[in-house]
Structure formats: C-alpha cells, structure tokens
Amino acid sequence: MAGPLGWGIVEAGWRKGPWTAEEDKLLIEYVSTHGEGRWNSVARLAGLRRNGKSCRLRWVNYLRPDLKRGQITPHEENIILELHARWGNRWSTIARSLPGRTDNEIKNYWRTHFKKAGKPSQSPEKPKSRAQSRQQQEKKKQPPPQRQQQERQQQQQFDMKKIMSPVEEGDYRLPSMVPSRPEMVFLCPPSEEQVLYSMIHGDSSMPEASSEEGLWGGLWDFYDLHADLDYSNTCATGKAGQNQVIQSIRDISTNSLPSKDGGGLIF
C-alpha cells in the first residue's frame, strides 16, 4: 500500500514497501523468462525498481505458484510444533517439510499462535476466538539448538525424506499426517496423483524438482477455483491482489510457456 505513512517510498533509487500488482506481474514475467536466481539482475532486466533481496523475498513468500494459500491445517500445526521442538527457530528447515508453506508463513504462525503461550500475561482460560481456542498443549519447546554445520546436514537429511518415510523414531508421528492431507491430492489432477503418491510414500529417488512439478499442476486447479474474485484492488496485497497475481501467473503460463498436463509453469 503506497499509503500516506511512507510506504512505497523510493530510497536510493529503490522502491520499498508493499508491492503493486504491476510490480508482481513484472517479477513473474522475469522469473518465467529467466528462472529463479540472479535477483540483482531483476531490476535491470525486468524494469523493477526493487533490489534483489526484495524481489527474491516477494517471489519466495508470495508469488511462487507452488505456494499453498489458506489456513494452516491442524496437521500442519502439529508438524510445526513437532519440528519446532526438534529444530527450534529453524523456519526454513521446518518449511521444507511443509510443501507450499514458506518459512515466513510458519514463522508468523508460530509467533502469533504459540510463542505467547509461554507468556504469563496470556490467560489460557480466555483464548481469543481468532486463535480458535488454540490447544494449550504444552509441547516441550527446547531452546534453539546451536547452529553447527553438522546439525544442518543432519536436518537436511531429515527433511522431506524423513517425513515421507515410515516412522523411524518412536516419538515421531509425522508420516501419519501425510495421508491425512487430502487437500494435496484433491488439488491435483489425476495425472499428477501418482507424483504426489510417490512423494507421500517415500520414493526418495524422486527428485525434488519433479515433486514440485507435481504440485504445480494441481495448484493451477486450485487457482482456477478461486480466480473468479474481484481484481479491482490496485495493490497486490490482500485477497483481490492475490487473485490478480494469480491471474497474471495463469496468463503467463498460458501464453508464453509450454504447458504440462496440468498446465503449470516449468522453469
């Protein structure tokens, strides 16, 4: 929102603040043409007055077509809790285990729903309705572990493969959540179901990129279901803006990229 309080200002040639639909469109076009990466080239090649970091963040947290939108499901919530207990504030690590969710999203979710649970000022007997009477489950939260290289490697091995594989640790119940994510299957056209099934059931030989491709086709369908909303908002923030962005993505995927079975972008 290039509002009256300084948002959207230009600082040292770079625009800051909320993104407009036009900027989103430029960024989407740029990524569809050049792929992700080289973010500092975006300004020059796409005509955006945004720095590379801002572009990357916008793409990763908002524009990526494989993002799941909507509320965190109870299962995802459980995953977040468990992984946070395991990894601490390693949001990107946690996010890797929740396809379609961003580290920013998970971080925000944690902060708003769980972090305050430890605060004595928050009365557990008076949960806000907005928080949907968050379970006062006092999952043991270990302090964030020290960032050591070895641990990073360990956690990366854990990631998706661990989740999608049979339970290997007695206290770890994540694999059971996967079949209970019908939305993933529902979102995908039949031609993609097999890909998802492979993901879900631990075919670790399947490259990550392919898995994402599998998700994409289904997400287009999801977008289709929600793309009939109002586009009138000029700023890409908010529901209308989101749908405008979605429309842009769909336009690009339809007009300038080879379509796949499900009709998705492939970079």
Added chain:
DNA sequence: AATGATTGCAACCGCCATCGC
C-alpha cells in the same frame, strides 16, 4: 457505535554462508 487490544501477515533489516574471481 466507538475504541482499544489483538491477530495476521507482508515486508524489511542485519548477519552469515557460499560462490566466483
């Protein structure tokens, strides 16, 4: 209905790791 508190979330900042020269 008005107002203050709370929540949700997009976006920015600073630090650090990695990469290429």
Added chain:
DNA sequence: AGCGATGGCGGTTGCAATCAT
C-alpha cells in the same frame, strides 16, 4: 587465500483487519 557479490535465513516492524469491551 582473500575479497566482493550474492543469496538465504531468522528476527523484527508496521499496518490492516478483526475482536472484545
């Protein structure tokens, strides 16, 4: 090996929407 550029990550901020009083 050293250095600058770039990207990734976690923490934080600011604002709009929503809720409670």
